[in-house]
Amino acid sequence: MKIIEKYFPELSETQKTQFSKLQGLYEEWNARINVISRKDIESLYEKHVLHSLAIAKFISFKSGTRVLDIGTGGGFPGIPLSIMFPDSTFTMVDSIAKKIKVAEGVSEAIELKNTDFAIGRVEQLKEDFHFITARAVAPADQLYRWTQRYVNDQEEFNSKINGYIFLKGGDLKEEYKALKQINKKLVIEEIPLSNYFEESFFETKKLVYIFQ
Numbered sequence: 001m002k003i004i005e006k007y008f009p010e011l012s013e014t015q016k017t018q019f020s021k022l023q024g025l026y027e028e029w030n031a032r033i034n035v036i037s038r039k040d041i042e043s044l045y046e047k048h049v050l051h052s053l054a055i056a057k058f059i060s061f062k063s064g065t066r067v068l069d070i071g072t073g074g075g076f077p078g079i080p081l082s083i084m085f086p087d088s089t090f091t092m093v094d095s096i097a098k099k100i101k102v103a104e105g106v107s108e109a110i111e112l113k114n115t116d117f118a119i120g121r122v123e124q125l126k127e128d129f130h131f132i133t134a135r136a137v138a139p140a141d142q143l144y145r146w147t148q149r150y151v152n153d154q155e156e157f158n159s160k161i162n163g164y165i166f167l168k169g170g171d172l173k174e175e176y177k178a179l180k181q182i183n184k185k186l187v188i189e190e191i192p193l194s195n196y197f198e199e200s201f202f203e204t205k206k207l208v209y210i211f212q
Contacts, residue, residue, distance in 0.1 A: 003045050007197065008053065008084070018083045018110040022049060025109050026074065029102045035074035046201055052077030054167060054207050055133060056084045057196040059160050063087035068129040068150060070122050071095075071137030075103030077167065081133070082112050091116045093125070121146075128152040135167040140208060141178035148183075153212075163211030167193075169204050185212050 001020050005011065011019070023044055030036050040047050055077055061067065065088040069078035072092035082090045094100050097119045107115045118125065128150050134143055144164065151162055168175075176188050189209040193202040 001045055003050055003199075004053070007050065008056070015083055018112070019045075019049065019080075021110050022079070022106070025106050026102075029074070029105060033098045033102055035099050035102050043201075046199060048076050049080045050197060050199075051167060051193075051202075051205065052080040052135065053084060054193050054196055054202075054205070055081060055165050058165065058191065058207055058209065059131075059158060061085040061088040061131070062158050065089070065131065065158060066127070066129045066152075067091070068093065068122075068125070068127075068132045068147070070132060070134040070143060070147065072103055073099050073135075075106055077133055077135055078115070079103060079106055079112070082107070082115050083110070086112075086114055089114045089116065091118065091125075091127070091129070093118045093120070093122050095119070095121055122150075123147075125150060130155065130158065130162045132164050133166065134164075136169065139178065140164070140166055140168070140172070140175040140210065141182060144179060144182060144186075144210070160209065161211040163209065166208040166210070168206050168208050172206070172208065179210065183212065187211055 004019050030041055067090045069092045072078045072094050078090045078092040092103050100117050100119050104117050123146055130152055132147050179186055191207045193205040
């Protein structure tokens with residue numbers, strides 16, 4: 001928890017309480033439904049919570065922002081972002097029902113009021129969103145193909161143009177090439193997470209922002 005306060009010193013008491021409960025909740029859920037590797041559960045705040053909050057370093061979602069989190073698993077990055085931005089709404093989707101059960105359980109336990117959950121394929125959704133997030137779920141071009149019709153291009157009120165914010169690692173040249181083949185108008189920005197966080201875990205991690 002200290003690592004969260006290190007990078008986000010302005011948290012409210014409610015946010016501090018919500019973040020502080022995550023370790024116990026995920027340990028409890030993980031004993032029943034394995035959504036986080038055994039070795040990673042011990043570094044939950046660094047490798048999952050803070051990693052998710054890289055998005056909060058990149059953009060501060062304004063009130064009323066609607067965010068879709070694809071392949072959320074146990075709720076990353078959706079749950080940490082929901083705590084950070086209580087006036088925005090976060091829809092978390094995963095095709096595996098037991099993973100959504102974990103995310104729902106955690107959300108309920110910390111009394112989040114701005115979350116929504118869906119089991120199934122993202123292509124079945126009927127809403128639109130200002131931003132779509134994902135954390136190492138699938139190649140960026142696949143995510144774009146599945147969800148491009150869900151990005152609202154009429155309602156712009158954040159500091160960034162509506163689009164995609166992905167958390168990724170490794171060499172992404174082929175993914176970017178595939179994206180450009182689908183839509184040459186796409187703008188792709190890559191930001192090293194070492195710009196935000198000094199821990200060695202983040203040296204190879206990146207935030208990828210895609211918009212048109």
